[in-house]
Amino acid sequence: MSPIVFHADAREEYREAIRYYFEIDPDLQADFRTDVRRHLRMIADNPELFSVRRYSVRRANLKRFGLYYIAYTLWKGLVVVVAVGHVRKRPYYWRRRPKNYLDTH
Numbered sequence: 001m002s003p004i005v006f007h008a009d010a011r012e013e014y015r016e017a018i019r020y021y022f023e024i025d026p027d028l029q030a031d032f033r034t035d036v037r038r039h040l041r042m043i044a045d046n047p048e049l050f051s052v053r054r055y056s057v058r059r060a061n062l063k064r065f066g067l068y069y070i071a072y073t074l075w076k077g078l079v080v081v082v083a084v085g086h087v088r089k090r091p092y093y094w095r096r097r098p099k100n101y102l103d104t105h
Helices: 010-026 027-045
Strands: 004-006 052-054 055-060 069-074 079-087
Touching: 004 010, 004 027, 010 027, 010 079, 027 055, 027 069, 027 079
Parallel strands: 004 079
Antiparallel strands: 052 055, 055 069, 069 079
């Protein structure tokens, strides 16, 4: 099992999505969190499960919340979540984030 860390901006994206779904329905928010956690466990258990999309970043599309994905990279023995993105955002918007991941989470 690989340790998972979040880039600070990815953590904030995740929190924003949680707040958004909570405003709609607390149960929906709980389901979103469950879906994200399930995917994070899959990633931690097998970091190479999802294919590289671009810039050595892999993408795990959420199942129930298909408009969201987890973009992550492998770095110094860690899984670094670089984005909890929405498919309607500009593609690869997160690529300009700092690469020294340990200084950003």
